[in-house]
Amino acid sequence: MIRLNKFISECGAASRRKADELIEAGRVTVNGKTVTNLGIKIIEDKDTVSIDGEPLRIERKVYYLLNKPRNVITSTSDEKGRKTVVDLINTNSKIFPVGRLDYNTTGLLLLTNDGEFTNFLLHPKNKIQRVYSVLLDKPLDIKDKQKLLRGIILDKKKSKFQSVNVIDNKTFKRVKVITVEGRNHFVKNMFGILGYRVKKLERIKFGPFNIEGLKRGSYIKLSKDEIHKLLKI
Numbered sequence: 001m002i003r004l005n006k007f008i009s010e011c012g013a014a015s016r017r018k019a020d021e022l023i024e025a026g027r028v029t030v031n032g033k034t035v036t037n038l039g040i041k042i043i044e045d046k047d048t049v050s051i052d053g054e055p056l057r058i059e060r061k062v063y064y065l066l067n068k069p070r071n072v073i074t075s076t077s078d079e080k081g082r083k084t085v086v087d088l089i090n091t092n093s094k095i096f097p098v099g100r101l102d103y104n105t106t107g108l109l110l111l112t113n114d115g116e117f118t119n120f121l122l123h124p125k126n127k128i129q130r131v132y133s134v135l136l137d138k139p140l141d142i143k144d145k146q147k148l149l150r151g152i153i154l155d156k157k158k159s160k161f162q163s164v165n166v167i168d169n170k171t172f173k174r175v176k177v178i179t180v181e182g183r184n185h186f187v188k189n190m191f192g193i194l195g196y197r198v199k200k201l202e203r204i205k206f207g208p209f210n211i212e213g214l215k216r217g218s219y220i221k222l223s224k225d226e227i228h229k230l231l232k233i
């Protein structure tokens with residue numbers, strides 16, 4: 001829920017003060033009904049706000065943080081009819097995922113309709129960190145850990161993790177890795193080259209965002225202010 005005048009100004013249609021004047025003058029409708037109450041709140045993704053009968057066209061930027069479950073495709077649609085990450089979010093905004101997680105990967109995925117924000121997070125020059133929790137099919141050998149840190153050749157390019165930490169000292173199969181790479185299947189391929197199979201993969205952090213406290217399959221909506229604060233922009 002957001003105050004109507006704030007919504008109008010965030011759409012770039014008028015300043016908040018000017019929006020109040022428009023509301024008082026009876027020029028604003030919500031879902032076709034004229035509203036003159038200045039304190040009114042609307043549901044930003046659902047209600048249609050018009051000024052002088054013209055629906056506000058500028059789409060407000062929305063941001064969602066999803067804890068992706070397994071067996072959901074990171075796409076806006078799927079020709080095979082599989083469930084997509086967009087299907088999990090209740091919104092009328094045309095959102096898309098920021099990067100991708102594999103079908104069977106779980107964890108943190110951002111969805112938005114903000115292209116600039118997406119480009120910023122995905123551009124390699126910005127070196128946004130991704131933190132993954134990995135379950136391997138066999139214990140991680142210390143020599144392989146060093147190789148992953150020093151760098152190995154993947155797709156003809158020297159590739160490495162920024163950090164690799166075994167997080168259980170019984171089986172040595174649970175590993176936390178940090179990378180700034182966004183290439184598809186990067187984590188699985190890095191371990192794959194050294195003869196390991198990734199049995200489970202979960203992204204727990206992406207830049208300043210983390211999955212803590214968010215149940216698998218659920219999501220939260222972030223405000224633009226929160227996004228700016230988190231990214232310190």
Ligand code: URA
Pocket residue numbers: 100101102103105184185186187188189201
């Ligand atoms: N690396 C992978 O191999 N898969 C993912 O889903 C994300 C990173």
